[in-house]
Amino acid sequence: MRFGFAILALIVAGCASGPKTNVPLVWWQFWTNPEVRPVITQLASSFETATQNKVELGDLTWSDGHEKIAIALSTGGGPDVIELGSDWVAEFAASGRLLDLTDQLGGLRDSLLMWEPGIYRDRMYAVPWMLRTRMLFCNRTLLDSAGYPADFVPTTWSELLEASRRIDKLGEDVYGFGSNSAERHRLYKKYLPFFWSAGGEVFNANATQTQFGTIAGRASLDFYLLLSANGIVETQSRIEEYFAGGKVGFVISGEWLVGKLNRAELPFEYFVTVMPSVEPGGTGISFAGGEYLVVNQSSQNPGAAVALLRHLTMPENDRLFTTATGSYTPVNRFTAFTTDSALATTAAVFQRQIGDSRSTPVHPAWVAIEEILERGIEQALYNKMSSQEALDMIDRETAPILQKYARR
C-alpha cells in the first residue's frame, strides 16, 4: 500500500505545475542534408556551451514544413525558434503567432542584410539567416556551336532570346532556354524577375491591387513565353538535369546548381552571369529569397530564443553555415567569407546580383496571390488565354483578397 502511495505521490509531483527549469529550447529547421545537418548540430552545441541552454532540434521538410509549423503554432504550442521561408513571415506575423522582435534586436539591425521580408506593418518579426538569389547559367559550349565568340555574354533580353533561338536550332535534343512549367512555388520566381526588370511593381501604393495587367506585366510575360517557345518547359529539377547534361543553353537557378555542376564531370563549359536587362546599360533584377528565423509568441523562454537568433547570425557562425550550404552571399556584412579561388568569379557574380535582387511583397495572403499568379501564367503558357487576358485575370482575382486585408 505504501508503495502505491509513493507511486501516486511521484505522479502528482510530476504533474504539478510550477516554474519550469532547464526547459530545452526547441528549434525547428529545414536542413536535413548530410552536408549541412552536422553544422546545424555544431551551431546548437556551441550555443549550449555559451549559454547553458539546451537546444532540441526538430527537422522539417519543404514538402510539408509549412503545414507542420502552422498546425503547431495554431495549437498555442510549437517550437521556440523556427526557420521560415522569406515569403511566409508576413502570413505568420499577421496571425499574431510570432514574437515582435522590434525592440530586442539592437545591434543586429546594422549587421545583417535584407531585413525587408522580416518586417510586417513596421514591426520586425524575423531575422534574416540565409540569402538566396538566382542567376543566369549559360552553356559556353552550346554558344560556341551556335557561332558565338568565346567571350559572348548575354546582357539584354534580346541577346538572350536570340542566343536561345540559335541554340534551340542546333538539334532535336538541344534546347535554348530551360523554362519553368506550371510548378507550384517556382514559376512565379521565374516570371517576377522579368516583371521587375521591366519596371513592374507587384502592388499599387496602398496594396489593394496587383499591377500585372500593365505594360511591364505584358512585356515580361510575352518575353517569358518567347523564351519558353525557344526551349524546354519542365520542372526546375529536370531543367537543371538537362542543363547538367549539356542539353540546355540557359537556365535560371541558384547556388545549389553550382554545387551540383561542380560535383559532376561535365563534358561542356559553362559560366554564370547576372540577369539580363531590358535595354543595354540597364539593370536585370533577380529574385531574392531566403531563410528567416522567428520566435514563437508562446515561447516559454523568449530571452534564450532571441539569444539563439543572435548566436546563429554571428559572423563566425554565419561563415560556417554559408560555407556548408554552398551559398556565396553571407547574411552578416561582417562575415569574413572567402571561397575557393576557382569559384571566386562565380561567387562575385552572385554577390553582385544580390544587390539587384528583390523579394516578394510582404503580404499575409502571398501564398494565395502566388497561386493566382502562377495559374494566370500557366493559362498563357498553354495558350488558353492571351498574355493580356491572363494578366488581367490575375489582377481581377487578387483584388478581393487584397481588399479584404486592406480593410483590416
Add this chain to the structure above:
Amino acid sequence: MRGVSTGRFRGSDLLMLSPWLATLLLFWLFPVAASLVLSFTDYQLLSGQGGFVGFDNFTALFSDQTFVRAVINTLLFTVGTLPFTIAFAILLAIFVNRNLPFKTFFQSVYFFPSIVSLVVVALIYSTLYARGGYIQMILGMLGIPYPAEGFLFSEATALPAIMAMDVWMSTGYYMLLFVAALQSIPQELYDAAALEGAGAWHRLKAITLPHLKPMLLFVLVLNTIKSFQIFVEVFVMTKGGPLNSTMTIVYFVYEEGLHKFNIGYGAAAANILFILIAIIAWMEMKLVQERQA
C-alpha cells in the same frame, strides 16, 4: 449461468470496451463532427478566428471552377480506373489460379506493385512519363504519336497517365482477393459442368462469375472509395496541374485546408466528398444486390 449472455449490459463490459470506445470517439466521431461544424464557419487555422457562415462555403464551392473541375476529374478517374482494375484483376486471378508452372512466381510478380510505396511508384512513373522518357521512346519506335512536352505536362494526357499508373498498381492487390474467392468455389461444380460438356466460356459465365459476386461487390465499393480519395499520385506527380487537369477533390481539400488554411472551405469540400462516396457506394451495393436477386 457463466458464459451465457443475459442480454444485460454491465459496467465491466463498458470498462472492457472503453479503449475501443475512446478511440472511436476521439479519432473517428470527433473529427467527423468537427469537420461538419467547421464546414459552416470561415475558421482560419492560424489566427483561430472565424464565425458561423451558414451554407456560404457550400454555395461558394459550387461556383468555384477549380472545385467543379476537381469533382469532374475525380469522377473521371473513378470511372476510368474501376472497370479496368476489376477486369484485369479477375483475368489475372483466373490465370494464376490455374495449375500452371511458376504459379506462385506469377502471383508474386502481379502482386508486387501493390506493396511498393506509392510515392516511390509515382516518382518512377514521373520519370517514365517525362519528355525523352522510356514511354516516349517506345511509342516513338512503334510510330504512335505522343505529347512532346511529356505526358504529365499535357492537359490531355496527365490524368490518363495517372489513371494508367493506378490501374497497374492496384490490379495485383484485387487479383489476390479474387484468387481467394475463386479458391472457395467447389471444384465439384466445374467437374459437373465438364461432364455436361460446358465449355470454358460457359463455365466462366455460369459458375465463376456468379460465385465472385460477393467479392466483386466488396472490391467495387473498396476501389470506388480508394479512387475518390486519390491524393498521393497527384501530390507527387502534378500538384493538380497542368491547368487543373489533375485536380481532384482530396487535393483540393489539402490545398484549401492545409496550404491556404481556409479550414471551413476545405471542410465543406471534404463533406461533399463524404456525401458523394456514400451515395455512390450505396448505388453500387443496390445495383449488385438487385442483379443477384
